[in-house]
Amino acid sequence: MQAYNYMPCPESSPVTGDRRKFSRQNEDARRSALIDAAIDLVADGGPAKATVRAIAEQAGVTPGLIRHYFSTKEALMRAAYAQVMDGMTEASLAVLATAPDRPEARLALFVAASLRAPVVDGRAMGLWAGFLHQMRQDEEMRAAHEAGYLHYRDLLQGLIAELPRAVVGARLRADAIACNAVIDGLWLEGSALPHAFAVGELEQIGLQAVGAILGLDLAAQMPEKDK
Amino acid sequence: MQAYNYMPCPESSPVTGDRRKFSRQNEDARRSALIDAAIDLVADGGPAKATVRAIAEQAGVTPGLIRHYFSTKEALMRAAYAQVMDGMTEASLAVLATAPDRPEARLALFVAASLRAPVVDGRAMGLWAGFLHQMRQDEEMRAAHEAGYLHYRDLLQGLIAELPRAVVGARLRADAIACNAVIDGLWLEGSALPHAFAVGELEQIGLQAVGAILGLDLAAQMPEKDK
DNA sequence: CATATAATTATACGCTTGCATAATTACCCG
DNA sequence: CGGGTAATTATGCAAGCGTATAATTATATG
Structure with a gap:
C-alpha cells in the first residue's frame, strides 16, 4: 500500500526473490562495526544523519540487526560516545609510553599531544558536539560524559602531582581543573576554527598557559621535536 | 484515512466546528515570538525537540504560520542562532558598562561574570551545543560562529591590553587566546556538570588561572562582593 | 457599514523514523 | 551429514516530520 524505504538486496533481482547473502560474526565484531558506523x-553529518537505516547500511548489515545487538538506538549511541571519549583520552595518553621519566617532560608531552591532530580535529569535535546535546536529556549519557571528563582530569592531576612542587591538596585540584579547562578550550576552538591558528600555535600557547598556572616553564621541558 | 497529529483547537468542540480564535499581529512581533519559541x-530539549509543530505551539500559533514568516524551517533556525549570539555578546558588554576604571578590576569582573550564572547555565550550553553541530554543515552558521568567537576574544584582548604590563604584540594575542580558552573550558564544564563544582569555585579558579597566565594577582583585584 | 486583503488556521500529502515481528539461513555440533 | 538454533534479513506499522495549499477570518480602509 505504501512505499517501503529500505532496499532489501541490491544484487538480487526481485524476480528471483532470493535473500541477501550474509555471514555470521561474533558479537564483539558486529557491535564494534555498528559503533564505528554510528x-x-x-562525525560528518551530525546526529540527524545517524539514522538506524543509515548506520546499518554503513556497517553493511540490515537495520533490524541493530536491535539485535542494542536494546535501543540510544544504547548504541551511548556506546559510540563512550568509545569516542576513550579514544581521545588514549591518544593523549599514548605519548606517555615513550616519554622520559622527568615529570615536567611527561606533562608537557601530554599537553602538547592533546592540542594537535588527531585529537584536535573538526570531525572529532562535530562528534563530541553531536553527543553533547543528547547528554542533557539522557541521564546515562550524562554519567558517561562525567566519567570521561573526570577520567581525563584525574590523569592530568596525576601528572601534575608528580611535579617537584610543594602544594597542598586543595590547590592540586584547582590546578588540575584550570589546566584541563585551558586544554579543553584550546581543543575546542582549534577544532572548530582550524584556520584561525598557525601550525603549532595551539600547542605552544597551551604549554605556556599550563606552565604559567603551575608556576614552571613547560615549553622549555619539551623534547627537541617541537616546531 | 490516517491519523492527523495536530490538535486544531483545544477549546472548540468538534461538533460546533468553529475555528480557533486568533489576533493578527505585525510581522516583527510574530517573527520574534517564533524565534524565541525555537x-x-x-535550549532544553536539543534541536530534535524543536519541531515545526512544537515551535508553533510554544509560540501560541499553528504550524502553518511558520512558513508564512520563514521560507523554511532552517531559515528560522538560522535567525534563532543569530539572536543567541548577539545576546551573548551584548551580555558581555553589559558587564563592562558599570565596571570601575582600574584595568585589573575590569578584567577580573569580566572573567568572574563569565563563570557564574546566568552565563554558566545548562540551558545556555544546551543551546550552544545544539547549534554547534549545525555549524559544521552550514557555511553561514560557521561564519557567524567565527565572528562571535573572534569578537569575544577581541573584547578580552582589549581588556588585557589595558593592563599595566610591558608585552609585545605577539604575546598579547597568545595571552588572549589562552585566557579565552580557560574561560571557555570552565564555562563548558561548569554548565555541563554543575554539581561537580562548589559554589564560586569556577570563578575563583578562573581568576587565579587568568591571573597566572597574565602574571598578576587578579583575585585580589576583585571588588569586595565575591563569596 | 461593506469590502478587500493579508494573516492565520485547517487539512492533507509524501517521506522518514524507530521499532516489532515473522521468515530465512549460515553455521555449530552430534 | 543432518538437524537445531541463533544470527540475520525481510516486512510491516504507527507516529512524527517538513511542507504545500485551500479555507477562513480579523482587521484596515473606503
Missing part, C-alpha cells in the same frame, strides 16, 4: 555518520 | 525548545 561514529562515522555522526 | 530558542526555548532547543
Whole structure:
C-alpha cells in the first residue's frame, strides 16, 4: 500500500526473490562495526544523519540487526560516545609510553599531544558536539560524559602531582581543573576554527598557559621535536 | 484515512466546528515570538525537540504560520542562532558598562561574570551545543560562529591590553587566546556538570588561572562582593 | 457599514523514523 | 551429514516530520 524505504538486496533481482547473502560474526565484531558506523555518520553529518537505516547500511548489515545487538538506538549511541571519549583520552595518553621519566617532560608531552591532530580535529569535535546535546536529556549519557571528563582530569592531576612542587591538596585540584579547562578550550576552538591558528600555535600557547598556572616553564621541558 | 497529529483547537468542540480564535499581529512581533519559541525548545530539549509543530505551539500559533514568516524551517533556525549570539555578546558588554576604571578590576569582573550564572547555565550550553553541530554543515552558521568567537576574544584582548604590563604584540594575542580558552573550558564544564563544582569555585579558579597566565594577582583585584 | 486583503488556521500529502515481528539461513555440533 | 538454533534479513506499522495549499477570518480602509 505504501512505499517501503529500505532496499532489501541490491544484487538480487526481485524476480528471483532470493535473500541477501550474509555471514555470521561474533558479537564483539558486529557491535564494534555498528559503533564505528554510528561514529562515522555522526562525525560528518551530525546526529540527524545517524539514522538506524543509515548506520546499518554503513556497517553493511540490515537495520533490524541493530536491535539485535542494542536494546535501543540510544544504547548504541551511548556506546559510540563512550568509545569516542576513550579514544581521545588514549591518544593523549599514548605519548606517555615513550616519554622520559622527568615529570615536567611527561606533562608537557601530554599537553602538547592533546592540542594537535588527531585529537584536535573538526570531525572529532562535530562528534563530541553531536553527543553533547543528547547528554542533557539522557541521564546515562550524562554519567558517561562525567566519567570521561573526570577520567581525563584525574590523569592530568596525576601528572601534575608528580611535579617537584610543594602544594597542598586543595590547590592540586584547582590546578588540575584550570589546566584541563585551558586544554579543553584550546581543543575546542582549534577544532572548530582550524584556520584561525598557525601550525603549532595551539600547542605552544597551551604549554605556556599550563606552565604559567603551575608556576614552571613547560615549553622549555619539551623534547627537541617541537616546531 | 490516517491519523492527523495536530490538535486544531483545544477549546472548540468538534461538533460546533468553529475555528480557533486568533489576533493578527505585525510581522516583527510574530517573527520574534517564533524565534524565541525555537530558542526555548532547543535550549532544553536539543534541536530534535524543536519541531515545526512544537515551535508553533510554544509560540501560541499553528504550524502553518511558520512558513508564512520563514521560507523554511532552517531559515528560522538560522535567525534563532543569530539572536543567541548577539545576546551573548551584548551580555558581555553589559558587564563592562558599570565596571570601575582600574584595568585589573575590569578584567577580573569580566572573567568572574563569565563563570557564574546566568552565563554558566545548562540551558545556555544546551543551546550552544545544539547549534554547534549545525555549524559544521552550514557555511553561514560557521561564519557567524567565527565572528562571535573572534569578537569575544577581541573584547578580552582589549581588556588585557589595558593592563599595566610591558608585552609585545605577539604575546598579547597568545595571552588572549589562552585566557579565552580557560574561560571557555570552565564555562563548558561548569554548565555541563554543575554539581561537580562548589559554589564560586569556577570563578575563583578562573581568576587565579587568568591571573597566572597574565602574571598578576587578579583575585585580589576583585571588588569586595565575591563569596 | 461593506469590502478587500493579508494573516492565520485547517487539512492533507509524501517521506522518514524507530521499532516489532515473522521468515530465512549460515553455521555449530552430534 | 543432518538437524537445531541463533544470527540475520525481510516486512510491516504507527507516529512524527517538513511542507504545500485551500479555507477562513480579523482587521484596515473606503
